[in-house]
Amino acid sequence: MTLKICLAGAIGWAGSELARGIAGADDLDLVAAVARRHAGQKLGDVLGENALDAPIFASTGEALARPCDVFVEYTKPDSAKANILAALAQGAHVVVGTSGLTDADYAQIDAAARERQRGVLACGNFALTAVLLIKFAEMAAKLIPQWELIDYASAGKPDAPSGTVRELATRLGKVRQPLLEVPLEQTVGVRETRGGTLSGSQVHALRLPGFVIGVEAIFGMPDQTLSLRHNAGSSAKPYVGGALLAIRKVSGLVGLHRGLDAVLEL
Ligand SMILES: NC(=O)c1ccc[n+]([C@@H]2O[C@H](COP(=O)([O-])OP(=O)(O)OC[C@H]3O[C@@H](n4cnc5c(N)ncnc54)[C@H](O)[C@@H]3O)[C@@H](O)[C@H]2O)c1
Numbered sequence: 001m002t003l004k005i006c007l008a009g010a011i012g013w014a015g016s017e018l019a020r021g022i023a024g025a026d027d028l029d030l031v032a033a034v035a036r037r038h039a040g041q042k043l044g045d046v047l048g049e050n051a052l053d054a055p056i057f058a059s060t061g062e063a064l065a066r067p068c069d070v071f072v073e074y075t076k077p078d079s080a081k082a083n084i085l086a087a088l089a090q091g092a093h094v095v096v097g098t099s100g101l102t103d104a105d106y107a108q109i110d111a112a113a114r115e116r117q118r119g120v121l122a123c124g125n126f127a128l129t130a131v132l133l134i135k136f137a138e139m140a141a142k143l144i145p146q147w148e149l150i151d152y153a154s155a156g157k158p159d160a161p162s163g164t165v166r167e168l169a170t171r172l173g174k175v176r177q178p179l180l181e182v183p184l185e186q187t188v189g190v191r192e193t194r195g196g197t198l199s200g201s202q203v204h205a206l207r208l209p210g211f212v213i214g215v216e217a218i219f220g221m222p223d224q225t226l227s228l229r230h231n232a233g234s235s236a237k238p239y240v241g242g243a244l245l246a247i248r249k250v251s252g253l254v255g256l257h258r259g260l261d262a263v264l265e266l
């Protein structure tokens, strides 16, 4: 069976790489793309990829008028939730790559997905090494009660924390709440230097040229530390395999699921 895909953010850094991945997959058919500045054109003409004959629409609403099985959201934090809810209302399953959505946003998306009996697979990071980091960090948190998280990204990344760190903090918060020996309000000096608190974890976000995207979970015990670190380079290739897997598997889910390991056997 061929799955019909609608992709929002198809001309972007991550979306265009995914579109090329879909073009190379016999079981997937990209039937509609959303990219405001290129509306009316054919995606293949814009990306220089003959195999992509999907029309480009200016809005998600117009693109969703073409029936699709799976809607992929790869735009920006400020448009993602409305796009996802619109896709669910049209009866599509949804894969979310876009970062910046909060736990409250996801609760609303989960309710909408369950009402429509559709699946939403939201992955803070589709790269295998990031998926494994989250899994390994959960294992560490079961045994080590103290940790903090570092979020590395390019200077221009608009959202902080990253989608990867949001997912990591949410998952660790379900294992346990980390211990803080000095409560934040008792910090002597500048309390903000202790970072922001996300699902109980202290998060320190760096936004500098020279970084693309990375995450580090540091666990500490007396006289020993464990650092788990994922780094990605400047191409969007690490995200393609995981996003294709999510597209192929999401129709087997109902409601919201966070993290690619929801459909991986780890
Ligand atoms: N989950 C993952 O593994 C993963 C991987 C890469 C990027 N991301 C996330 O995906 C998102 C996109 O990243 P990017 O680097 O490709 O960004 P980008 O800026 O290169 O691409 C985003 C595209 O979406 C378009 N866009 C913005 N608002 C829109 C709207 N309202 N309607 C239609 N199109 C709209 C922009 O014009 C742009 O072409 C970010 O949130 C990023 O953090 C996640």
Ligand SMILES: O=C(O)C1=N[C@H](C(=O)O)CCC1
Binding pocket: 099, 100, 124, 125, 157, 161, 162, 163, 164, 165, 212, 213
């Ligand atoms: O903005 C990016 O580039 C990326 N964002 C994701 C995030 O916010 O975690 C991960 C992959 C690349």
